[in-house]
Amino acid sequence: MAEAKNGIKNLLEFEKPLVPIFKKIEELKAVSAHGMDMTEEIKMLQKRIETLRREIFQNLSPIQIVQLARHILRPTTLDYINMMVEDFVELRGDRNYGDDPALVGGVGRLNGKPVLVIGHQKGHTTKELLARNFGMANPEGYRKALRLMRVAQRANRPIISLVDTPGAYPGIGAEERGQSEAIAKNLREMAALTVPFVTVITGEGGSGGALGIGMGNRVLMLQYSIYSVISPEGCASILFRDATRAPEAATASKITAKDLLEFDVIDEIIKEPVGGAHNDPSASAQNIQVSVTKHIEELSKLSPRELIADRYRKYRKMGIFIES
């Protein structure tokens, strides 16, 4: 699990103004070890870090948000499940070909009530990332997700999907086994779900790979997550023919929670702790839990038919064009 790591090691480029203060604290700690009481001084410095951080985070650029969304310590699906869901039982397999470790799911209870949770699983070390294919699912991942959504549907339980993927995996096997078909079918079948369905973009919402489990009645986004049709790097290299122009592409493509709320593509932004979710995973989990619970409760008042209609309305209106 992603432990809070306030240390100097995991600071992002734009957090570098904090470095001298962290160093100072370390020095004071070293002195403390030799018997002098520096508690007060350290406390003050820590406050300064917090203040400065708050200032820095007040005005993040889209590409800085991209960096936060991809932070290696950013909590990913199993982290949130561990923090939010009681009595979780992970359920594996698509009953068809395989089990995809990049997309996990299972049953458990949220605030004492049964839920089914699915989500992309990344990792916090290279080893974990490799084992999880960096959160890039294969068709069997999407098919597992669909199977589990149907488990929820038959049990009449709400579904929570947590989105955190650079995208669906672009590999030979993925094409052989029908990555397109798997995602497309999920989109169609998600439209037909008769149970409350809430999606949270927790990190990277990478294109079809994100949408493939992301057609909730409500789509929520963590404050420093992103959701886009193509990565800023991909956009820059294809449209600007220069991958280094990713910051520009990140801005132009409108991929932050704030942008997407304005476009009505998402329904709500979930606040993150100062410094981002990885700075205080359990606070982040708490925020998600509160928000998701609220939306599930609202949706639970709708009949199966209304839930489908609600979802249809939501996605039917997507699109901006001129008609005259």
Place this chain on the structure above:
Amino acid sequence: MAEAKNGIKNLLEFEKPLVPIFKKIEELKAVSAHGMDMTEEIKMLQKRIETLRREIFQNLSPIQIVQLARHILRPTTLDYINMMVEDFVELRGDRNYGDDPALVGGVGRLNGKPVLVIGHQKGHTTKELLARNFGMANPEGYRKALRLMRVAQRANRPIISLVDTPGAYPGIGAEERGQSEAIAKNLREMAALTVPFVTVITGEGGSGGALGIGMGNRVLMLQYSIYSVISPEGCASILFRDATRAPEAATASKITAKDLLEFDVIDEIIKEPVGGAHNDPSASAQNIQVSVTKHIEELSKLSPRELIADRYRKYRKMGIFIES
């Protein structure tokens, strides 16, 4: 396609009494080629063949029927489709992993009315048999069959399944991709089909591999086909610990159409031409067509709900046991 091959080459062991007469005909033909008119004599001999054949076929043993059911020239699914179904379009693939050439299907018209046909495909040469894996389907074959049955269901069209397989393929890949799951799911889903569904055992009805597409509202059997839980050879080698005792096993296991009609496992026996279906494929196709058409017409009077209930009744009553 299986052409009528009355020749000496394809005679089965128990048809050997015909050999001298065939040889005589060949001699006479050779003589004819040199100018003498032997038409009458040949005609007479051919009549003798027919009479003798009729006698031989009056009293076939189960193992002889097994041989007929497996005859390399016995018409298999695409042969029957070519003879019975107009405007056939073969539809491939399970939308999931692959297309299985051992199990084919598609849409067309029977007597001018739209139908969906699926069936195991064997072959009449070693090359064909290898290409079709001897009619032993992999999971993707059963999944294709299910996909096509659902196409028929959505279109509200009757389904005809033609069964001709030694069994589902017992291979590594088949196990990896869930042969059991694929067959089991087909059984469950066939029970839920809302359209008329007629199964014809045309050759070998090999165990779960046969049943996997064979849960029709009506199950018909060609006169010289077989339907069994295990092959006579398998039964002999497991239970009698001696594969050469297959004839005995064939008799003991009750695998002929006549036996199965007595046990109410099938609904009707479709007559074959003298000498077996391969002796006159089009006559065999004609018989199938008449019988299938009759049953589809009867079933078409039932509502979707009644069709499911009809099928449930049929399979619910299977089993013989003592209760006291």
Place this chain on the structure above:
Amino acid sequence: MAKISIHEWFTRKKKAKAETEAVSARLDIPGNLWIKCYKCSATLFIKDLEANLKVCPKCNYHFKLSSAERIKLLCDEGTFKELNAEIRSTDFLGFSDSQPYQKRIEDSMLKSNLMEAVITGEGQVSSIPVALGVMDFSFMGGSMGSVVGEKITRIAEHGMEHKLPVIVVTASGGARMQEGIMSLMQMAKTSAALQRLREFGLPYIVILTDPTTGGTTASFAMLGDIHIAEPGALIGFAGPRVIEQTIRQKLPVGFQRSEFLESHGMVDVIVNRKDLKSTLTKILRFYKD
């Protein structure tokens, strides 16, 4: 048809019971206090092994459980009530291999102290009422004939009637060949019943144990909403020997074991026997209102 009346049977059974009771709760190794683990060959004190739910403490090998032991493991004490206990097999084909089927049935009854290869009934799992079917490999290798098919079908129907989740613990070598085509038809019958259960909106949970193969796997064993498996169980359609004969090559290590099925998407979760009830409970609570 039957050469043994139900009354006769129960008399014999009672007598046999006293003799076998002490043994029945133990492994099938008469008069021995020690056993070698089938997998790691460690020498285990039987009492210890039984105290450990018949799981080897050295290598986690899960020894087979009898249906009675399985019921004890899963159901709250004293809650299990058997249903359809009296349905018996009969030799309707007049089938005889090394011995007549009828004799085989009777011998199996006496040897296993069971009426058939599955026990079904109602019970409670952590106070949640369930309809339960437990197969027993010791009765003719857990083979599925008319009786197994009928009892599985009826327990599904019982679930529907009483709105209970249905749980089946599988252990079976496949179809019972001595019943010919009728054993094949049990695959259709049970699957059709489970289709009804599904439309009824009731959960169906399968617990796969060693071994589960053939027609059992290709019907009710693979139709669960949730598939739980014990570690290392052999689960497959074709038996390993049949496959080896067909493809003429050695099978890979771990082929058709629970872990293989899990990695190929067929099993939801592999659970050590000691955690089986608690995991089952969590899953049942997901379904329970």
Place this chain on the structure above:
Amino acid sequence: MAKISIHEWFTRKKKAKAETEAVSARLDIPGNLWIKCYKCSATLFIKDLEANLKVCPKCNYHFKLSSAERIKLLCDEGTFKELNAEIRSTDFLGFSDSQPYQKRIEDSMLKSNLMEAVITGEGQVSSIPVALGVMDFSFMGGSMGSVVGEKITRIAEHGMEHKLPVIVVTASGGARMQEGIMSLMQMAKTSAALQRLREFGLPYIVILTDPTTGGTTASFAMLGDIHIAEPGALIGFAGPRVIEQTIRQKLPVGFQRSEFLESHGMVDVIVNRKDLKSTLTKILRFYKD
């Protein structure tokens, strides 16, 4: 928002039409009577190629068709009536790469003589009325933005309203990046509409042509009851270059072509262009009452 009014556009279009008409029915090789086959390099007389439905007589390479040509190929003469022709794209993000999106739209309109990357309408195929959508690669690579998504959605709705089978001919490079997340949302919108169509019990038939990739494939292109493909068409989720960059190895020959998809179970039937209408007709007759 738009810098060109619909009236203005039609005036321009009319003028352009006279100039381009002669060319539009031909391949996009200006002022040339001959063309080299892209696949086998045979030199072909353009008139012959066009008479052969733009299929190379030497190697069966299927050249791209314009939407107009495709409609002519599939619909009975004079039966096609366009719907929702006036929906246009707009640069709601203020997006600019090498040129502003708004300019790109306008240029594409003029160059392709099309309003957008899909034409939708009602027509008849062998006297069977159908709702038809035909994508056109010549308009911004057939990319799917809000307009493509909206028109596909509306043609599905039109099918439901008039109880018509829905046919979509795909040709698309994927999502239109200039519309950002909104292009992604078209995948959701079209798929949801097709779910409704499905529940309505109406058939949806996809004809996959070269190329069909990205978000188009991963939504309405892969949701057909029946998938017909032209030979040799590139059909995939990720583009071949992206895959090569990811896995750092060369792709196998034939990868992501129609034949590859057929053998992997994603395409029902591959049909030569000359047989396309007759095969489509047979399939439609399966559905027609």
